[in-house]
Amino acid sequence: EFIKESMLKVDDEMSIESPEISKAKSELETLHEDRRTLPIYAHRDSLLKAIEEHQVLVIVGETGSGKTTQIPQYLHEAGYTKRGKVACTQPRRVAAMSVAARVSQEMDVKLGHEVGYSIRFEDCTSEKTVLKYMTDGKLLRELLGEPDLASYSVIMVDEAHERAVSTDVLFGLLKDIARFRKDIKILISSATPDASKFSDFFDCAPIYRIPGRRYPVEIQYTKAPVADYLDAAIVTVLQVHLTQSPGDILVFLTGQEEIESAEEILKHKINGFVSEIPELVICKIFSNLPTELQAKIFQPIPIGSRKVVLATNIAEASLTIDGINYVIDPGLCKMESYNPRTGMESLQVTSISKASAAQRAGRSGRTGPGKCFRLYTADSYKTKLDDNTPPGIQRTNLTSVVLSLKSLGIQNLLNFDFMDPPSNESLLKALELLFALGALNKVGEVTKVGRQMAEFPLDPMLSKMIVASDKYRCSDEVISIAAMLSVGNSIFYHPKDEQVHADHARMSFHTGNVGDHIALMNVYNSWRETNYSTQWCYENYVQVRSMRSARDIRDQLEGLLERVEIELTGCPNDLQAIKKAITSGFFSHSARLQNYGSYRTVKHPRIVHIHPSSGLADNFPRWVVYQEVVLTTKEYMRNVTELKPEWLVEIAPHYYQMKDVEDA
Ligand code: ADP
Ligand code: MG
Numbered sequence: 001e002f003i004k005e006s007m008l009k010v011d012d013e014m015s016i017e018s019p020e021i022s023k024a025k026s027e028l029e030t031l032h033e034d035r036r037t038l039p040i041y042a043h044r045d046s047l048l049k050a051i052e053e054h055q056v057l058v059i060v061g062e063t064g065s066g067k068t069t070q071i072p073q074y075l076h077e078a079g080y081t082k083r084g085k086v087a088c089t090q091p092r093r094v095a096a097m098s099v100a101a102r103v104s105q106e107m108d109v110k111l112g113h114e115v116g117y118s119i120r121f122e123d124c125t126s127e128k129t130v131l132k133y134m135t136d137g138k139l140l141r142e143l144l145g146e147p148d149l150a151s152y153s154v155i156m157v158d159e160a161h162e163r164a165v166s167t168d169v170l171f172g173l174l175k176d177i178a179r180f181r182k183d184i185k186i187l188i189s190s191a192t193p194d195a196s197k198f199s200d201f202f203d204c205a206p207i208y209r210i211p212g213r214r215y216p217v218e219i220q221y222t223k224a225p226v227a228d229y230l231d232a233a234i235v236t237v238l239q240v241h242l243t244q245s246p247g248d249i250l251v252f253l254t255g256q257e258e259i260e261s262a263e264e265i266l267k268h269k270i271n272g273f274v275s276e277i278p279e280l281v282i283c284k285i286f287s288n289l290p291t292e293l294q295a296k297i298f299q300p301i302p303i304g305s306r307k308v309v310l311a312t313n314i315a316e317a318s319l320t321i322d323g324i325n326y327v328i329d330p331g332l333c334k335m336e337s338y339n340p341r342t343g344m345e346s347l348q349v350t351s352i353s354k355a356s357a358a359q360r361a362g363r364s365g366r367t368g369p370g371k372c373f374r375l376y377t378a379d380s381y382k383t384k385l386d387d388n389t390p391p392g393i394q395r396t397n398l399t400s401v402v403l404s405l406k407s408l409g410i411q412n413l414l415n416f417d418f419m420d421p422p423s424n425e426s427l428l429k430a431l432e433l434l435f436a437l438g439a440l441n442k443v444g445e446v447t448k449v450g451r452q453m454a455e456f457p458l459d460p461m462l463s464k465m466i467v468a469s470d471k472y473r474c475s476d477e478v479i480s481i482a483a484m485l486s487v488g489n490s491i492f493y494h495p496k497d498e499q500v501h502a503d504h505a506r507m508s509f510h511t512g513n514v515g516d517h518i519a520l521m522n523v524y525n526s527w528r529e530t531n532y533s534t535q536w537c538y539e540n541y542v543q544v545r546s547m548r549s550a551r552d553i554r555d556q557l558e559g560l561l562e563r564v565e566i567e568l569t570g571c572p573n574d575l576q577a578i579k580k581a582i583t584s585g586f587f588s589h590s591a592r593l594q595n596y597g598s599y600r601t602v603k604h605p606r607i608v609h610i611h612p613s614s615g616l617a618d619n620f621p622r623w624v625v626y627q628e629v630v631l632t633t634k635e636y637m638r639n640v641t642e643l644k645p646e647w648l649v650e651i652a653p654h655y656y657q658m659k660d661v662e663d664a
Contacts (some may be wrong), residue, residue, distance in 0.1 A: 038066035058203045059189040061210030064320035081130035084153030087137040092118040093166035097317035100133040136166035156187040163391035172417040179412045217365040218640035220379040229330035247325025248307040259310045279305035286312045327364040327372040340426035342604040346631045353389045407454040436655040447555040452564040465585030472577040483554035484520035505541040509616030515641030586625040587652040612637035
């Protein structure tokens with residue numbers, strides 16, 4: 001036995017080692033060749049010259065021309081990193097991670113050493129890091145600690161055309177920094193040809209255009225509107241696979257759930273084919289996809305097979321996948337919208353803009369002639385699609401942005417240099433809420449509570465919940481709840497064929513109708529009691545990966561508590577104290593029971609319902625606070641906790657009066 005085993009081992013090592021080394025070499029060589037074939041490569045020197053000559057430069061180049069991966073490397077090669085780090089900001093977390101991974105490979109360094117990334121709750125950088133890919137939100141947070149960005153020599157604001165909220169806020173702040181730091185370089189890079197707006201904003205900064213290589217794209221529309229776009233998308237994938245010449249397929253869907261169900265249906269259909277068909281490799285990409293699965297979209301597939309990538313908007317411009325010849329575009333995406341009058345935000349599936357549709361189609365014509373199947377009619381393209389998507393700042397809740405700007409010492413927000421200003425109404429709404437939360441005083445200055453809140457990279461309502469937990473002596477429980485909420489909707493595992501068991505397991509954390517927040521705390525505490533056992537997660541239908549990230553986030557929140565001088569105190573059995581801390585953050589999201597199990601929000605009345613996934617769904621408490629409203633078939637409140645109406649007046653006297661909460 002023993003001899004056999006050790007022989008096997010030697011054999012194994014031998015067969016692995018030698019080819020690996022030669023493979024590694026040629027892989028690096030290929031990477032270097034790839035770099036030289038990118039459209040941007042021919043312009044390397046003239047681009048560097050333009051950067052040298054101008055403090056602010058707008059760079060325009062088609063998706064895939066090499067802006068994100070190459071420009072920071074060129075800057076490094078040209079010596080900019082000797083003077084300070086080069087930051088490259090991305091609106092999306094996944095893009096920051098994935099691009100950093102790619103660049104570290106191209107530079108043949110370990111990710112997190114010379115090349116790293118930094119996103120909320122995850123910092124993969126070190127002392128050595130000179131090229132730092134980060135979300136624009138993360139750079140905003142860094143600004144709070146380093147208002148002149150002294151440790152950076154170049155800031156490249158990438159994907160500027162997306163007009164994400166944090167990108168727009170960065171524009172205003174960077175414009176100011178550039179005035180007093182003559183040595184800093186600001187690069188604004190965009191994938192849309194119309195860059196005059198960026199140039200105008202930065203005092204007529206020059207525009208550098210990277211000529212793209214573009215092949216013709218044939219666009220096909222449906223003859224009649226499709227009834228079920230998901231179904232239509234799947235049918236189109238199969239048609240392309242069975243009838244069209246080689247080339248990979250990219251399908252734009254709206255979110256994780258949709259992508260996962262498309263994946264399942266596709267697999268099922270392919271298995272059902274009687275005759276042999278070429279292999280179809282299904283890959284997916286969306287923002288919550290675990291890191292280790294993200295790289296799969298870039299991996300080569302067996303010869304003779306075809307790849308289909310099921311993606312959200314993320315593949316529209318932030319990530320370039322090589323080899324795509326066919327794009328399937330249902331014309332939809334999930335978009336945040338915000339109504340400043342009611343304070344209601346929602347994530348809704350909406351039609352994309354013509355600009356987005358053009359971007360999507362363009363993904364098929366990068367390496368050869370492409371085809372784009374639009375699952376809508378030519379007529380609805382003309383009449384139903386807007387030219388451009390409105391900038392994020394005009395359709396989101398600004399509470400968090402306003403608190404950051406106030407913390408940076410910007411007093412008068414109505415005068416802040418926004419490229420496209422948000423409505424006064426939504427600024428005022430944000431100020432009003434921050435005042436009610438105690439983050440601002442009557443004259444609009446940041447209070448001690450506000451400064452504490454600003455330390456947490458969370459929505460101000462969540463940060464307030466944490467800061468308030470000090471008063472109720474339950475910070476230990478409340479940071480667990482905040483961490484669990486930050487992980488999102490992926491705590492419970494819900495396999496289709498084990499629904500009864502899964503539901504049973506989930507409801508056990510709700511014993512006593514404690515509400516969703518406390519149920520999340522119960523999950524966390526039970527797991528902690530088992531010393532973070534994986535087995536326990538399996539047995540309780542809890543996703544171990546989500547729990548690990550909750551634990552990681554919780555550790556960071558614990559560190560921040562210390563920084564804002566809040567003691568870690570626990571009162572696991574005083575549920576009322578915990579609920580009061582929750583209410584201190586979420587009082588503006590309160591609702592009271594109506595007839596027939598519907599609820600009415602207290603301020604700005606509106607009819608909402610308890611989400612079926614809530615532990616309180618069949619319980620109908622009279623008064624509740626909720627974390628958010630999501631719109632599916634109805635407007636649903638997610639993460640709901642019962643409260644006593646008098647707490648609202650006690651906790652938020654500037655926001656509620658007795659008459660608001662008296663039982664009618
Ligand atoms: P741009 O920013 O102009 O859209 P990029 O620099 O992102 O262009 O892309 C240049 C090339 O790098 C593309 O061919 C793309 O496929 C490749 N690439 C980018 N990220 C990755 C990654 N994570 N893995 C493999 N290839 C990548
Ligand atoms: Mg890019």
